Amino acid sequence: MGVLANKGEKVKVRVRVNGVWYERYVSPRMLLVDFLRDELGLTGTKVGCDTTTCGACTVIMNGRSVKSCTVLAVQANGADILTIEGLAQDSKLHPIQQAFMDNFALQCGYCTPGMIMQTYFLLKENPNPTEEEIRDGLHGNICRCTGYQNIINAVKDAAGRMRS
Amino acid sequence: MLKVYLFIQYKYYKHVYPPDFAYYIPNSIYEAVDFLGRYDNARPLAGGQSLLPMLKLRLLNVDYIVDLNPLKELDYVSLNKDYMEIGALTRYYEVLKSSIVNEKLPLLSMVIRKVGDMQVRNMGTIAGSLANADPASDTCAVTLVFDADIVTTSSSGNRVIKARDFFKGPFTTALAKDEIVTAIRYPILEGYKFNFVKVVRRAGDYPLVSVAVAVKLKDGVIEDLRLGYAGVSQTPYRPFEVEKSFIGKSLKDSIEDIVSKVVEGVNPPSDTRGSSSYRKEVMRNVTRKALREVMG
Ligand SMILES: Cc1cc2nc3c(=O)[nH]c(=O)nc-3n(C[C@H](O)[C@H](O)[C@H](O)COP(=O)(O)OP(=O)(O)OC[C@H]3O[C@@H](n4cnc5c(N)ncnc54)[C@H](O)[C@@H]3O)c2cc1C
Numbered sequence: 001m002g003v004l005a006n007k008g009e010k011v012k013v014r015v016r017v018n019g020v021w022y023e024r025y026v027s028p029r030m031l032l033v034d035f036l037r038d039e040l041g042l043t044g045t046k047v048g049c050d051t052t053t054c055g056a057c058t059v060i061m062n063g064r065s066v067k068s069c070t071v072l073a074v075q076a077n078g079a080d081i082l083t084i085e086g087l088a089q090d091s092k093l094h095p096i097q098q099a100f101m102d103n104f105a106l107q108c109g110y111c112t113p114g115m116i117m118q119t120y121f122l123l124k125e126n127p128n129p130t131e132e133e134i135r136d137g138l139h140g141n142i143c144r145c146t147g148y149q150n151i152i153n154a155v156k157d158a159a160g161r162m163r164s
Numbered sequence: 165m166l167k168v169y170l171f172i173q174y175k176y177y178k179h180v181y182p183p184d185f186a187y188y189i190p191n192s193i194y195e196a197v198d199f200l201g202r203y204d205n206a207r208p209l210a211g212g213q214s215l216l217p218m219l220k221l222r223l224l225n226v227d228y229i230v231d232l233n234p235l236k237e238l239d240y241v242s243l244n245k246d247y248m249e250i251g252a253l254t255r256y257y258e259v260l261k262s263s264i265v266n267e268k269l270p271l272l273s274m275v276i277r278k279v280g281d282m283q284v285r286n287m288g289t290i291a292g293s294l295a296n297a298d299p300a301s302d303t304c305a306v307t308l309v310f311d312a313d314i315v316t317t318s319s320s321g322n323r324v325i326k327a328r329d330f331f332k333g334p335f336t337t338a339l340a341k342d343e344i345v346t347a348i349r350y351p352i353l354e355g356y357k358f359n360f361v362k363v364v365r366r367a368g369d370y371p372l373v374s375v376a377v378a379v380k381l382k383d384g385v386i387e388d389l390r391l392g393y394a395g396v397s398q399t400p401y402r403p404f405e406v407e408k409s410f411i412g413k414s415l416k417d418s419i420e421d422i423v424s425k426v427v428e429g430v431n432p433p434s435d436t437r438g439s440s441s442y443r444k445e446v447m448r449n450v451t452r453k454a455l456r457e458v459m460g
């Protein structure tokens with residue numbers, strides 16, 4: 001028989017975030033982004049539009065980028081999740097983070113965690129993207145500050161660093 | 165003053181939550197449809213890329229969510245003799261990754277490559293788009309171009325619904341309360357030329373108007389013509405009569421005729437994306453562009 005959680009009841013969710021397993025009891029309507037931010041305290045992932053448009057909440061779930069404001073925490077049960085906090089290794093920035101810094105690809109920085117996670121997915125799928133492919137890959141992420149040009153440069157730069 | 169007020173409203177009401185719902189995880193397709201039949205106001209959840217935004221914006225209310233995601237048997241692409249079958253839980257991402265889909269259904273790939281953005285395609289499914297039946301969905305329109313077979317399961321068994329009989333109105337389909345889509349069968353159209361033209365207000369949005377075209381030509385003469393529009397009607401739209409009336413005619417000489425005829429049967433909606441008359445104008449333009457490009 002299937003499992004039913006009635007209204008008001010909580011459901012057990014077990015997820016591996018940045019290499020660590022967590023277990024929490026949550027309401028089925030809890031969104032993944034709030035699970036990460038409020039339950040686990042990982043506030044690097046941002047909420048912008050909250051309506052699947054801006055990409056600020058992008059995280060990697062089972063190897064693919066998702067907008068975590070549009071995924072239920074219960075849908076992530078058993079999943080492997082990577083957030084912006086999981087990229088740096090031994091206090092050394094990930095090449096994508098370094099490329100964003102070096103290319104001035106951020107101003108206020110609000111869109112940046114989402115941009116970087118989407119770039120992470122894009123470069124995993126396509127290690128040597130053309131400019132058009134970069135623009136297509138990032139169009140689900142909105143930036144109100146930079147005018148995108150430096151972001152595109154950063155992604156090209158990051159691609160080069162990661163290939164070498 | 166109003167601006168400040170709106171800003172505060174926006175700030176405090178910004179973080180939107182779906183209403184409270186009960187949540188059911190079925191072990192089998194049978195359990196899922198059985199549950200849907202027994203409980204009122206229950207809905208299946210696939211990728212959630214339409215369902216969750218609609219719940220958050222209170223365009224929809226549900227009491228029970230039946231999570232189809234554990235039903236891995238619905239996640240596949242398989243090639244049969246003259247059709248391709250795509251399981252209901254196959255994500256857009258996987259459909260686009262599939263080399264047999266790219267090879268055998270180039271029109272489908274062309275269209276869904278432009279659905280939403282990568283993140284949406286990593287979660288969303290074709291079946292979810294069909295069941296959602298948004299009149300602006302290109303996925304629905306292209307499925308109608310193929311007149312695909314939509315395979316469903318309910319407590320009373322399986323059936324096949326032709327795409328042309330599936331869409332009943334905005335966000336309304338032929339599915340019964342306890343019925344889910346389990347697969348879609350796209351016929352392989354051999355010897356056709358394809359095109360897809362989509363006009364959007366901003367990158368990643370649903371189209372204002374889009375058209376998917378399949379045309380079979382012999383020495384420039386139309387043997388079969390199929391035009392599928394999103395955003396111009398209450399449902400995805402195919403001008404079946406117009407299509408038929410051009411069989412046997414030269415495509416080159418007919419483009420302007422087709423362009424003026426296709427808008428006759430529609431009364432497009434006016435909304436934030438555009439007015440009715442503007443949509444008609446765009447419909448003419450995308451039709452002309454799509455057909456001219458097909459001519460090469
Ligand atoms: C930012 C954004 C941009 C988008 N742009 C486009 C676009 O350009 N063109 C386009 O066509 N679409 C677009 N979409 C819509 C997107 O394609 C659909 O949201 C999505 O793929 C629907 O599939 P899903 O699996 O997420 O369905 P869900 O959201 O899980 O479900 C949608 C509906 O279908 C029902 N349902 C789901 N699966 C089944 C099933 N197997 N049987 C019966 N009922 C079922 C659900 O109960 C619900 O009512 C966009 C969405 C977003 C968020």
Ligand code: FES
Pocket residue numbers: 046047048049050051052053054055056057058067068069070
């Ligand atoms: S906050 Fe999720 S897409 Fe904007």
Ligand code: FES
Pocket residue numbers: 105106107108109110111112142143144145146
């Ligand atoms: S840096 Fe401010 S939104 Fe992108």
